[in-house]
Amino acid sequence: xxxxxxxHMNCSLAQALEVVGERWTLLVLRDAxxxxxxxxQLQESLGIPRNILxxxxxxxxxxxILEKQSVSNSKRFxxxxxxxxxxxxxxxxxxxxxxxxxxxxxKGPRLIFTExxxxxxxxxVKVRSTDGRVLAPNQIGVxxxxxxxx
Amino acid sequence: xxxxxxxHMNCSLAQALEVVGERWTLLVLRDAxxxxxxxxQLQESLGIPRNILxxxxxxxxxxxILEKQSVSNSKRFxxxxxxxxxxxxxxxxxxxxxxxxxxxxxKGPRLIFTExxxxxxxxxVKVRSTDGRVLAPNQIGVxxxxxxxx
Numbered sequence: 001x002x003x004x005x006x007x008h009m010n011c012s013l014a015q016a017l018e019v020v021g022e023r024w025t026l027l028v029l030r031d032a033x034x035x036x037x038x039x040x041q042l043q044e045s046l047g048i049p050r051n052i053l054x055x056x057x058x059x060x061x062x063x064x065i066l067e068k069q070s071v072s073n074s075k076r077f078x079x080x081x082x083x084x085x086x087x088x089x090x091x092x093x094x095x096x097x098x099x100x101x102x103x104x105x106x107k108g109p110r111l112i113f114t115e116x117x118x119x120x121x122x123x124x125v126k127v128r129s130t131d132g133r134v135l136a137p138n139q140i141g142v143x144x145x146x147x148x149x150x
Numbered sequence: 151x152x153x154x155x156x157x158h159m160n161c162s163l164a165q166a167l168e169v170v171g172e173r174w175t176l177l178v179l180r181d182a183x184x185x186x187x188x189x190x191q192l193q194e195s196l197g198i199p200r201n202i203l204x205x206x207x208x209x210x211x212x213x214x215i216l217e218k219q220s221v222s223n224s225k226r227f228x229x230x231x232x233x234x235x236x237x238x239x240x241x242x243x244x245x246x247x248x249x250x251x252x253x254x255x256x257k258g259p260r261l262i263f264t265e266x267x268x269x270x271x272x273x274x275v276k277v278r279s280t281d282g283r284v285l286a287p288n289q290i291g292v293x294x295x296x297x298x299x300x
Contacts, residue, residue, distance in 0.1 A: 011180070012245075012246045013176060013242065013245055013249055014177060014249070015253035016245040016252075016253065017173075017176060017177070017249075018253075021171075021173065023167075023171065026167060027161075027164060030163050034292065088248055089277060089287045090244040090247075090274075091241055091244035094275065095162075095170075096162045097162070098238055105297030107296045107297045108295055109295035109296070109297050110294075110295050110297040111162070111293070111295055112295045113291070114291050115280075115285060116289055116291040117289065118280075122277055122278065122279060123277075123279065123280060123282070125240045125241075125244065125276075125277060125278075127239060127243050127273075129270060130268075130270045130271065130273060132282070135265060138266075139265060140264070140272060141263070141264050142263050145259035145260055146259070147254065147255030149257065
């Protein structure tokens with residue numbers, strides 16, 4: 001099935017989804033967040049068909065979101081997040097937190113994200129004003145920027 | 151094409167993507183963030199086939215992310231975000247900001263999100279510690295929670 005591309009849309013959300021909105025892509029990135037991962041490790045963790053995993057990984061490497069790193073003393077390599085990939089972290093954490101809230105396990109949170117140094121749980125991701133106040137959706141407006149014109 | 155469901159995965163990200171990870175779904179929600187929208191308005195804004203839009207909207211209503219509201223003095227209705235839908239805002243804003251950074255328009259930002267009351271631009275969405283410090287990805291750890299067991 002050939003999808004209509006979002007690439008022509010002059011919208012930053014559509015542009016982001018054109019890259020990370022394919023099925024499995026964010027789950028592949030989830031696994032990359034806790035250290036470089038080899039192909040077989042990803043395949044085992046995700047239970048994803050190998051051809052689809054290969055396609056998703058190639059695309060992520062082409063886009064500069066993952067990079068191949070050699071594994072010491074071997075010809076093998078692992079996939080690691082670049083800066084561009086690491087910058088997806090707030091989006092991924094916000095989706096995880098939404099899933100935890102609205103599709104919870106009856107036994108409680110599945111994973112607890114902590115600050116390594118203190119062991120304290122992190123905050124839920126929120127939208128904030130310049131001076132740091134949490135903003136509700138109805139407090140946020142939008143104005144067209146220079147990039148919106150033709 | 152029938153997709154393998156993510157529903158069986160005991161992962162909050164997979165659970166979130168099972169609901170909002172279908173193509174178009176986040177773009178439909180984007181349009182709902184700035185006020186209730188009627189079917190034809192959504193169809194025009196998105197350029198999406200009517201049958202796909204209808205399927206996405208029905209799913210979002212079933213999931214309690216959108217609700218139908220009657221439009222005054224008419225038999226028509228509009229789709230509005232519920233609390234559950236509004237809580238997707240940090241995830242959507244984080245994706246928009248990533249798209250703005252890495253898939254920019256050469257002319258500058260496409261949209262500028264502001265705090266309505268002050269007109270000031272909002273902050274980029276970040277992951278923070280309990281006491282409000284911004285955390286980089288390598289400062290964040292994860293421990294299994296009670297919901298991870300069988």
